[in-house]
Amino acid sequence: MNEPVHAASFTRTLRLKVKAESYPWLNAAAVEVNQVFNWVNETSAKAARPFACKPKWLSGFDLCYLSAGATKFFEKIGADTVQRICTEYAAKRRAAKRVRLRWRVSRGARRSLGWVPLKAASLKRRGSALRFCGKTFRVFERERLEGVKWRDGCFAQDAVGDWWLCLPVEIAVEQKDAPLQAVGIDLGLKEIAVTSAGERLEAGRWTHGLADKLAMAQRRGHKRQAKRIHRKAARQRADALHKFSRKMVDQYQNIAVGDVSSLKLVKTRMAKSVLDSGWGMLKQMLLYKGEHAGRSVRVVSERNTTRACSGCGSLTGPTGASMLVVRRWVCRACGDTHDRDVNAARNILAGSRCLTSVCGNESSDSSVPLSRLRKRRRETGTETMRTAA
Numbered sequence: 001m002n003e004p005v006h007a008a009s010f011t012r013t014l015r016l017k018v019k020a021e022s023y024p025w026l027n028a029a030a031v032e033v034n035q036v037f038n039w040v041n042e043t044s045a046k047a048a049r050p051f052a053c054k055p056k057w058l059s060g061f062d063l064c065y066l067s068a069g070a071t072k073f074f075e076k077i078g079a080d081t082v083q084r085i086c087t088e089y090a091a092k093r094r095a096a097k098r099v100r101l102r103w104r105v106s107r108g109a110r111r112s113l114g115w116v117p118l119k120a121a122s123l124k125r126r127g128s129a130l131r132f133c134g135k136t137f138r139v140f141e142r143e144r145l146e147g148v149k150w151r152d153g154c155f156a157q158d159a160v161g162d163w164w165l166c167l168p169v170e171i172a173v174e175q176k177d178a179p180l181q182a183v184g185i186d187l188g189l190k191e192i193a194v195t196s197a198g199e200r201l202e203a204g205r206w207t208h209g210l211a212d213k214l215a216m217a218q219r220r221g222h223k224r225q226a227k228r229i230h231r232k233a234a235r236q237r238a239d240a241l242h243k244f245s246r247k248m249v250d251q252y253q254n255i256a257v258g259d260v261s262s263l264k265l266v267k268t269r270m271a272k273s274v275l276d277s278g279w280g281m282l283k284q285m286l287l288y289k290g291e292h293a294g295r296s297v298r299v300v301s302e303r304n305t306t307r308a309c310s311g312c313g314s315l316t317g318p319t320g321a322s323m324l325v326v327r328r329w330v331c332r333a334c335g336d337t338h339d340r341d342v343n344a345a346r347n348i349l350a351g352s353r354c355l356t357s358v359c360g361n362e363s364s365d366s367s368v369p370l371s372r373l374r375k376r377r378r379e380t381g382t383e384t385m386r387t388a389a
């Protein structure tokens with residue numbers, strides 16, 4: 001516990017909801033952004049496939065140069081936004097490796113969600129509000145902006161039609177050692193996550209509660225309301241996952257997660273609960289929060305974790321999809337009673353100690369030859385039992 005405290009900084013994107021009084025301005029600005037974007041799209045496509053002379057793949061710098069002076073044709077957006085559109089476009093196009101990107105549509109059913117990029121320097125603090133392009137913006141939770149230095153960000157619209165100010169900020173964190181050593185986390189359907197210490201994150205409470213409301217809104221054809229309910233469900237889910245991952249990272253130094261592939265299960269009958277449960281999101285959160293706090297997070301193979309007894313290592317547990325109903329079982333070899341998920345979580349924890357991780361935020365120290373795995377597993381298995389007892 002007397003380890004030195006490391007200070008490090010990380011980039012996080014703050015999302016602050018913009019107050020509704022600015023929506024009309026932002027909606028109008030988004031149309032202008034779309035016009036610039038489409039012009040850039042057309043210009044770079046023409047340069048890449050010219051009628052005559054040599055083809056040229058325009059860079060963000062080239063596009064900024066070509067668009068110089070364009071602001072006089074626009075009422076809302078300024079030169080900095082035009083330049084940001086050019087550079088963002090060039091980066092997107094390079095990543096997509098395509099001559100032309102999809103057009104941004106300003107009206108109708110296939111309308112693109114609004115987007116107004118900005119440069120860090122053009123967004124200024126003015127009292128309790130913000131100034132951008134000669135206009136005052138007020139946001140909710142503005143206290144989160146106090147004392148932070150932001151980088152180039154944007155205003156972005158969500159499916160409901162609300163606008164958010166997204167600003168990447170540098171956040172300093174202190175890395176301290178966690179009070180507890182290690183934990184294994186088993187991801188499941190009934191409970192999203194069960195730890196080797198027996199903590200549970202229940203699944204299915206949120207969307208099922210909102211499902212009736214959603215069905216009603218859809219029956220009545222209230223599209224906007226349906227979108228609002230979807231957004232609410234997504235937020236509740238993310239909130240629960242944030243709280244759980246934060247708790248894990250605060251408590252444990254070494255975290256091991258099973259590597260269930262949600263894509264495989266999505267194709268089966270369990271699709272709805274799989275999509276609900278957000279395993280991928282939880283894994284990502286554990287990985288980045290763990291990295292920020294100086295924890296080791298490993299994703300380990302889930303093979304045989306439900307079958308093997310965490311006490312003696314013999315494969316006496318329930319197997320197959322038909323045995324999913326079995327919640328508790330008794331090991332035939334050593335007579336231990338196990339909770340299915342806690343047992344799996346303990347096996348994952350034991351596995352993380354002897355196996356190399358499938359993917360994690362830390363390279364493992366050594367790979368163990370398969371012949372010695374079994375012995376190591378037995379040792380770590382008993383060790384798990386001792387710490388758990």
Ligand SMILES: [Zn+2]
Nearest residue numbers: 309312331334
């Ligand atoms: Zn056993």
